[in-house]
Amino acid sequence: MRPDAWHLTEDIDEFHARSADFLRSRPVLHNTPLTVMEKWRTRPGAFDPGSVLFGRLESQGGTRAIFYRPPTRRLTLTPLSPERADALAARLTRLGHTFSGVTADHHTAAAFAESWQRHTGATPTLRVRLHLYRLGTLTPPEPVPAGRGRLVGEQDHEHLVRWCREFAADVGEAVTVDAASWADTRFAEKRYTFWETPDGTPVSMAGVNPTVAGMVRVDPVYTPAHLRGRGYAGAVTVEVSRAALAAGAEEVVLYTNAANPTSNALYQRIGYVRVTDWAAYDFA
Known part of the structure; x- marks a missing residue:
């Protein structure tokens, strides 16, 4: 996978314009980024510009995954294959980004945590495991x-x-x-x-x-x-x-x-x- 398939920005309006349809396509699985984006876009002062990083994975002409890093520096991801999680970890490491942790579906979070440790040496510790219900x-x-x-x-x-x-x-x-x-x-x-x-x-x-x-x-x-x-x-x-x-x-x-x-x-x-x-x- 080409590393430049991930497009990074600090502009929430640009990110929303290009990722909203993808997030809305699976509202149950994407419930957390949907509610966070809605809050940040509709509540002035909800975060400081420049303190949040957004990323979207483009493949075959559409958005296939997203991430965001809030001021807490905890990365939140939508589902990724282990290969894509590793490519993202490598890309973010090269760019010098640091994170306090990662939250995602269990398989994605585990894959990214393992890749992040391999690329940076940072030891991951499981904080909590959750069940999502509808x-x-x-x-x-x-x-x-x-x-x-x-x-x-x-x-x-x-x-x-x-x-x-x-x-x-x-x-x-x-x-x-x-x-x-x-x-x-x-x-x-x-x-x-x-x-x-x-x-x-x-x-x-x-x-x-x-x-x-x-x-x-x-x-x-x-x-x-x-x-x-x-x-x-x-x-x-x-x-x-x-x-x-x-x-x-x-x-x-x-x-x-x-x-x-x-x-x-x-x-x-x-x-x-x-x-x-x-x-x-x-x-x-």
Whole structure:
């Protein structure tokens, strides 16, 4: 493969114009770059120009793969063969780029991590393995816990920020989530729903990303530790999934930690079907 088949740019508008059709062609598999691109293009100040690198692989007159590197310097890739992953690693090494890690479908991430180590000597460490699910037939849990879903409003902001901070700590995200930093976090652009008990006490929450290419991603889902095991997470996930479908979403997706059998079993019970595995590697 010719190395110049990869076209690199720091111009998000140029990148979007040439890669949007490719990303929209597989909205489930491309859900992460779709939502990230939508945020960066529609929210002024979402990133500093020059801090992000984009790449697209052209072959036979069309885009076949893309990558982007945000300010965190963690590379995100769409699926690549091992040969193409190695060619990309070689190209980026020659250009002097450095990365803190890579996130992609499991096979692509593993192939790139191995190639990156071979070309640079950087030791990859698997940080987390994820399952990607898409909604099949929505199946509410039985029995449904007492209570109801309610959209989160401005009056709930302090409560929401606290729960997002607790969620980030639970999943090991190295981010600061408080009133001052909220607007710059990945949590800010989402719409949230609380599950409340009959007396109006919030006991669980679920967020959804804005719809893009007919696809909605559920993220995050969180129940405080002392309230788990009572069906609240399933109930609130059904609530936001049903609302997304009612609003016209063609696909509803979510990620789970592969090491958490409880959440994986829960989402399968309510109708989510596993699509593929994802992985995130850190580079020493």
